[in-house]
Amino acid sequence: MMGSGESLTRSGLRGREAELEQLQALIASVARTGSGGLALIQGEPGIGKTTLLAETVTRARAAGFSVGLGKADELHHIVPLSSLAACVLHGDQPLLSDDAFADLARNQDQRIWLVERLAEAIEGRACSAPVLIGLDDAQWADPLSRFALKQLPARLRTSPVLWMLAGRLDPAGPAEEIVAAAADGLPTVTVPLAPLSGAAIRQLAADTLGAAVDERIRHLLDGAGGNPFLAVEMLAGLDSPEASGDLVPSTLVLGVRGRLKSLQPSTLRFLQMGAVLGRRFGFHDAAALYGQPPAMLISALEEAVRSGLLDDDGDQLVFRHDLLRQAVYVDVPPSARKALHREAAGRLVAAGHQPIDAVPHILRGALPGDEEAVALLRRAAENVQPVTPGLAADLMTRALELVSPARPLRFEVGEQTILCLTRAGRSREALSIGDRLLACRPSLEVISRLQAALGATLWNLDLADELRRRAESALAVGGAAPEAAARLAALRALALSRGQDLAAAREAGETALRAATAIGDREAHVLALSGLGEIAQNAGENAVALERFAALSTIDSAFLPEEIVAHLHMDDFACGGRLLMQAADNAGTMRQAMMLWAQGQHDLGLGRLDDADADFATVERLEDDVQVPVQQVNARVIRSRIALLRGDREAAREHLVAARERLLVKPNPGNTAAVRFLEAVHAEADGDFGLAVDKIRQVQREGVFMRWRLLRDWVDSAIRMALRGADRELAEDLAAQAETHAERNPATPTATGIAAQALGLAKNDLALLEHSVALLKASPRPLVRAAAYADLGQALLAAGRNPQAAAALTQAHAMFAESGAHAAAARLRPDLDGAGAGSGRMVTKQRPVQGWGALTASEKKVARLIAEGHTNRSAADMLVVSPHTVNTHLTSVFRKLAVNSRVQLANMVMAVPDADRS
Template identity: 35%
Template sequence: MAMEPLRGRSAELGRLLEAMRAADQGAASLTVVSGEPGIGKSALVHAAVEQAERHGFLVATAAAHQTDNISPLSSLAPALRASKDPLIGTEHFLELAALNTQPLWLAERLADLIGQRLAGTSALVVLDDAQWSDPLTGFVLRVLISRLAETQVMWLLATRPSPGGVTDQIVDALGDQLPVHHIQLTPLDSEAVLQIAADRLNQPVDAALTVRLGSAQGVPFLVEQVVAGLYLADGSAEGPLPDGLVEGVRRRVAGTTELCRSLLRTAAVFGSEFRLSDVAALMGEGVARLAEPLDEAIRAGLLADSGAHLTFRHELLRAAVLADVPPSAQRALHSAIADQLLLTEQGASAAAPHILATAAVGDLASISTLRVAARDLLTTMSITAMSVIQETFELTPADHPLRGEVGADVVEILLVARQYDAAQAFANDLLGGTPLYQGPVTPELTARVRLLLAPQEWAVGALDAARLTVAGAPQPLADRLSAYRVLADAAEPFETEDPVAAAVLQLAHAEQAAAEGRFADAAAAYAAARGQRASASAVNAPGSEVGTPPAVRVELAELFCLAQAGEPITALRRVTEGLPGDSWLAPQLAALRAQLELAVGNLPAASEAAKASLRWSAEFHDPSAEPTARQVLALVALLQGDLAAARKVPDEPVRALLAMADGDTTAAERLLATPLDHPIRLELLLHAATHLPGTGQAAADLLADHAPAGAQLVAAANKRDLIAVAQAVEHLRSSQRPLLVAAAEELHGRVELEHGDRSTGIAALERALDSYTQLGATAFAVPVQAVLQAAGVRRRRWSAVQARPESGWEALTPMERKVALLVADGHTNRSAAEELVLSASTVGTHLRNVFSKLDVNSRVQLTRLVLQRFASPPNA
């Protein structure tokens, strides 16, 4: 059936078509269409969809509903699956369900899948009524639009004005990553109004109707309802629900059977979308008996049947029907709906909105159900769970003993929802004798709330020993608080049988060992803390885990210490092979990976991981990992010779290296103060000993505990013991830190050259130069090259100072070449990631760089180029 012509919106449609043409040419963009209910947003969206389909675009559409906030990704899912040419295959879509509790991993996986699907394809992705999007959809869209900024996609969101809502959050998160267009719809002029009416009537508009149409005030939806008789001209169009619409719908409904009227009123309380079986059960009628009343409602222009669900044709029509349902009847229906949902598989979370619509303060049965609902929602819809538990708290009388328990639930759920400041503030009010809670603040309640907060306070370095003493707390909780006081360095270790307290004490031991530079001991203690934590988690008693240290954060600390103890490759392998994943800690995980990649000399991967950490930090509004990520970026930039970029980060060792690059050789002494937890501290100490006479003994002393062979090398160099120097270098060659080995070769070569063994010295310096060059450490390579040139060494090409081309095959980094060859050999991003021990997202980033440098825009073109360069695409 042909669409009705779009009247009065030619300029707006033209802007959409312009964005669509740009997408077809490779310029992705986001367009936000906003306006009040009934102003014609959906009609404009439908016109854009029709045009996109005519031009061969892949089109994916969805519309959010008011009830979406109880089901993760429910708003976006239809756009992924329900189209003629789905964005996501069935197998992959089912796989995504397991990631609902890990929003970033879900979004990244979706970005990979959709990116593969859209390679070289122009697409339009639409979400109507975006203001009702579930929280997970809002987050995933922020990530997807950002990640797919280089694809041929036009994103289109239609929304009611909602300051600070989903669309505003998406636009704010995108920054300047791609163009964002705003289209604000305003009332139509009189000519467009008359054209819409004539279209609906299929004949010219008479004078009487022309007068009545004036009351619609240019709102397209009301124009259509005037024509349909559902809006009366004598009513006001002002306010959220026009009086004329209520009266018009009332008259239309009055002409239907009693069973139809009952169906409509019951459905209006259910919501804008509902199942006929639910309404039938609530009405006590068989579904077959409602077939005729349903047909009446559809013919009356009020309901639409999509097959799986029934919907009101417009939210304003539902509101108009609901306006004729007395408040007492609405409350009774909400209560009955809640009871019915609790008896079905939909459960407490689906019933929660209806319970909240009717529950009164002190309704203990409702409070109990809502606490269950909040728990049910917590794993997948933490933002909704947070709203439910906060409203539950308000329903609990201020002086009731249950108020404290619900208050503790609020703190816990706020923490899970990553609302740390709000959780701390609420806890202070709850325990501080404010009007928020007038019941007794028992030692058990105080201890429990303090233990809920303690793990996060440890993670951000904000443990306050003064808050960790609660007189009269039950023994297990008291032991845990005491253990956290040990962790805060305010008490001495003690013996305990409580597994949570034991885990915290092991954590305290690990922190102390790390602070003293005993990294092997620290790594072992962190591992022991994780083991104790697992014992605590195995206990299923209520409250058995309160205060348990966060497992992933503990493991991150363990792996960093493992790397500092001389096993960075081992630590990196554990990260890449699947560290237990909490996607909320993605910024910290990426920052650790950046440090580990730097330690093993993989500078491009270190930079990429650091940039990912910064990107995810911005998406989660969590700046805690930013200093580490920026430090790695500065170090990589400096090593690669980009001194301008390195100067942007106030890292003291970087400043010392920059001073050395500027000719201040004495700055090498400042490297001796490199902190114990610096990712390349050992390399910098050896660098200092190499480039500034007189620092050797100090450097040797500092290296002794963490790199004995390095200490022996420096000491031997100071004594000019050439045999010992060579032996120490040989020992260091087994190190997992290639930059350290290269630095050792450099020191060896310089010492040998100074003492007249030109052959041995030049060979060692050339090994150092080759290593630095292969690693991309231009800043360290250039001085070695200068020494060799001064010694009369001639090469056809000194690669250390060669700039990488900006385009073509030679512009690709070694990892980009591997990705290109694997993709040309038929690998997907995922299989290539498995082959290279990378994430699929990282492979996608490399592939986009390959496309850009080789000036191709599809895998087919890449394969052709590789075939032209090689007889057949070799395996990487």
């Protein structure tokens, strides 16, 4: 008879030949094509998932794959990155060294950055050999590993990386989430494992027993229901004194109970302590929970290993199968389990484990009023909040439930819960908890702290008026501690930035800043500077906004994107570019999506439409990844305008639809004004000038502060719409607005030039249009200059000054075309013909939809670098862009060229004639 601890690799595959062939084909496909793949092995516990996964890994190794294989653990399912760490750190040649992984862990406060660094490491390994990354028991993957695994397969789809997950059937489980996220761009295979046939079970029994299977054993095996693990455990129990030929166990507990009862009582008790700790546990931890010195339990350990229930890997003890652990665990009375879990939590912390390691036991064992458990949950939440804010919010919600309503601690825990929920994007839940706590009539000091904590909540919910009302009310009743009072004052100023009286808002912000500086409260200081920056932007005072945001990013580098954009509003693209490069070197501390937003503004301003479109597409993807929609409406608005400039009306309409959909999620005044303006642009493109004028009037009427932010560089477009709609009053109002903006920004060439252009259009004044072109020669924005030259050229043409008109229109055409604004350039051809410039020589060839010619200039650069063997990171370094942007370009390249791997891409690039590669 085969010992229960012996390998069942071969016999465990009885009846799985078809499934193994399916997985073998996927291995061969990844190795042959050089592109990625994903497989999910699913089935009930004990059905053979682990055995099939192990055999597939063995075959992949034989095929030359570099393998990382790990196993998620039920009682570690909340420890950040624990599941993925098991995959990349284990094996003969780990995908990452312990030191490299530790370096990643130190910077895991940015989930997107962490995923990108993991992708770079795996991509680098895949350059020399195909890679297989397998995760068993995926149903227990921790939240951060789940987040990474939802991004990585799609991110690495162009590299030979095979992802293999094994897990229980759960339509809403982690494994299904990961497969769904990768399904659009990656070959995926789902392998469901059904119960084995009777013939396969009998073959398995013969393998195990080393002898023919008689009628008595066949009858016993019927109780396994085709589950190979249960069948083997039943066979292993045949030698037990408890076993009987007349007994057909219906569950695993009955199947192994005979074996457990044959153990010494001390061994059984030791196993029960281990089962409480988890499938993997430390000998010292189990001994401590048992209440015995380790030396007294060596014989118990030896018997547990000898019986085939435990394995000893030298560092930890492991139940040979989780079903065995569960069979031991369920025999511990529920009340005892609860008490043991609570004791286990305390002992783990006392032994030096991190709070998060004790949290699973706290969640199972803590009772209301357990303030030590509350303290552990709070510490754990604080530790994981930067990495997995959703988990931190869950932990704090549980901590709040454990605090007695009569204890003052409830308000302190409630404040932390509000902050965690808000940072996790669960603002409505945070507001509900805050209001429930306020209804308990706490002291005035507590009220002020709770209202201050709710400030970010209300701001995220776009409830600026409610934020102002609450801040003013809390300040009016008094009793606030200095820090809370300073934060409330800063929040009030921030709320006032959305109102019409910006002078009052500025005064409130300055007062709040002085208070924050006086008491040295960092949070109040950040809030005050942020509010003052917003107020300055809404007032069109770009230099003041830059001063505020520069001071803010000095205190907290996370606000560097705001400083960069403020530099761009001042036409200082050189400084903005330097800061973008600086941010690339310190990406681990930045808000990745907002940095891409700043990059997109930089590229758009410099007329790099292809790069800008990729940047804003990446912003949306990254915000989707972390489920924090900040710039999605504005990104779609800009991408729609870019598509119109290029002449892609279908894409422009798709972006408009998407912008409207996202507006429903975040319907604040700024987003509303942005979408209304885009609707005006589309109405003009459709020839409906009356509708365009109506939409512009809505922007002017409903989005007062957006006069400065939205129409900063687009006011000339709005004026043309007004003139075409025969609304000269609106045109003059817009021109006056541009003039006021220039007065507030006299050192910014774009502002002064656009003001002259706007007034020239409104008054049909040729001299002003000539002056605007002269002023804008100092502007770094080619699309702004091109529009001014076009306006001047058309005015000159109307005045009969054809030679001068031809020169201006030729300049405009060239700048539009160079930026990729081919539709804008094409609209000038009739005027060029009218001026005698011969626009036939300037026809811009329309880019095809598929093939090498369909690629943008940036996409061609990326394609060439990747074909030369560069990784996304090294290509990004060469192009001085973000790896995320390279990934966006590469996705488009693969789609347009209809290739699936870097090998195919390299072959295609090599086949392109040298003359056509640029």
